[in-house]
Amino acid sequence: MATYKKRGYKPKTKKEKEEIVEENSTTAEVFNTLDEGASKTEEWVVKNQKYIFGVVGAVALVVLAYLGYNKFIAEPQQKEAMNEMYTAKKYFDDAVSGISSDSLYRMAIDGGEGKYGMVDIAREYSGSPAANLANYYAGISYLNLKDYENAIAYLDDFSSDDKMLGPIAKGGIGDAFVQLEQLDKGLEYYEKAFKANVNEFTTPMYLLKAARVAIDLGQNDKALEYLKRIKSEFSASTEASQTDVLIGQVEASL
Structure with a gap:
């Protein structure tokens, strides 16, 4: 059990003197070890600083690239795709309402009035939310046209948590x-x-x-x-x- 000694305490016996010398020696050894560890760490940092800065720089570039992609590519692409989808979606909605259904489902798939159809949107904007939704509309359109193989292919490419x-x-x-x-x-x-x-x-x-x-x-x-x-x-x-x-x-x- 460690014994607390007041500041300024002077050893009275030879044994106590030996204990204090030993404690001082151990303390000095601990600090020396810490100093050596710190020196080695500093040496490693200096030696590998190019590598460290390279890793930090690479991570920063990945983050900036992700933010830049979302801001300058993904968002404008999604907006453009949704604008393109407007006409095809109107054909689809009219077909569901029963107005010349077969021809309108075909136009929803292939496009019209100079606008993309759902198949074009799914291909040209692949990976975007608009392309995912286009797969759904194309699949349902093919199903109504009794083109069952294409219906399966496009609906299988659609994924959604929508209830x-x-x-x-x-x-x-x-x-x-x-x-x-x-x-x-x-x-x-x-x-x-x-x-x-x-x-x-x-x-x-x-x-x-x-x-x-x-x-x-x-x-x-x-x-x-x-x-x-x-x-x-x-x-x-x-x-x-x-x-x-x-x-x-x-x-x-x-």
């Missing part, structure tokens, strides 16, 4: 696979669609589609699970009115 667009894109891929008679893939994407976001619109819709395909595939236990979920969790949905008959059919076959 509607995300599930609808997955469900659209499911619709395309079902039309191509690839029922197992259709079921897979319907399941992805109703799991992507739980809401009163898309969830019961894709649960019902998944249940119907599961019945066709002979997966009656899965179909029954999905139908009962619609009935219990989404009883106010339009899909719920169709579940009783289907549940009866499935239970009769089990």
Whole structure:
């Protein structure tokens, strides 16, 4: 146990004198070690300062390049892409409203009036949010034109956390696979669609589609699970009115 000694204390015995000499020696050794360590650190910094400044400079350049890219390239590019999309989006909206649907879906894809279509925007502005959204519109347009391979390709390139667009894109891929008679893939994407976001619109819709395909595939236990979920969790949905008959059919076959 260490013993506290007052300032000015003078050793009385030979043993105490030896202890104080030893303590002073140890303290001096510690400071010498620290001094040597500091000297070595300083020597290393001096020796490698070009390398250190190079690393610092490189990091600064990366940060500045990122900020510059966002300010002078990404932001103007996104604005330009959204301006280009305006006309194609109008064609798409009119097609959804039922006005000359097929020709307008085609114009939404290919463009018109000297403006890009969704395919052009997806290609020319690749990597931008506008290009991502263009993939969605192109995919849905192809789906309505019964071009199922292109519908799958463009919808698969679209990604979103939006509670509607995300599930609808997955469900659209499911619709395309079902039309191509690839029922197992259709079921897979319907399941992805109703799991992507739980809401009163898309969830019961894709649960019902998944249940119907599961019945066709002979997966009656899965179909029954999905139908009962619609009935219990989404009883106010339009899909719920169709579940009783289907549940009866499935239970009769089990």
